[in-house]
Amino acid sequence: MVEDSVVQTKQIGKYKVEVIRSKCISAGSCEAIAPGVFALDEEGIATVISQDGNSDDEKLLAAQSCPTDAIVVTDIETGEQVWPKA
């Protein structure tokens, strides 16, 4: 919970991203497009290193470029899932 509030106060944009680890195939597009937000860990799986390292547009583009829809983008103001589209 404490960690959550730290992320929230640091957040600049309105999009929050999460990676579904089981879906990640280590293709690395997210890291290339939004390197301030995503990094591949030692297993080659994408992790979120910061919510505010790139703009909302870059976060969304990273999610749209993920070949397996492993990145979920949520609008924190409305709670709506922005990507993948339902």
Added chain:
Amino acid sequence: MKPQRFIAKLADKEFFNEKFSKYVFEMEEPHRIDFESGQYVSITVDETGDRRSYSVCSNPDTHHSFELLIDHSPQGKGTTFLQNLKFGDEIDVMGPLGRFVLAPDKGEDEIVFIATGSGIAPFRSMILYLLQDLGEKRPVTLYWGLRHEENLFWQNDFQDLVDEYENFKFHPVLSRGSEEWPLCKGRVTDCLAVHDLPAKGCYYLCGNAKMIEDVNTLLLSKGVVAEDVHFEKFY
């Protein structure tokens, strides 16, 4: 090379067979693409912004255009979008993307490429670059698994490379080859099991996830270290 968005235009399409075609895209804005062999591009395939990834199959020494090799069989958004493109149509592309590139030469004895189906795409780019541009002298071997004879393409091009470069070997493998098929028959792993696989080789695997898992297990059982096995899963 940081990925960027660009516009490219369909300039040519080569129909190989029912399953596979090659697409040539000419750069529009900007006019130049720089990428490493093995990397892929991400293409917008519908109005919601959905994208699909495709490996560049051309040599990175060409900068005004890039080529993609497409397996049309999935018939989802990506493949139908590409299939419906007409000459001159523009596409919205993001790239280059991906870390599946040639690893630095660590003195391995041999470089081995193992593909199934459209997994050949990044390898065509890597092999052309290795042989024609880098002048690679170590043995370079390509194993390529397809289903039937009718699915085959590029075999003459790879045979030309075999004739031109004595260090290059090419093994097409058909899982459902006819009686007449003279070369390896079965899955790629069956073919690999009967060939010498150097423990100190540099291996690149590309194609479906199951093949990659199976080949990786086989290689590790033969003493190849995990760091020397590089792979890209297409699906």
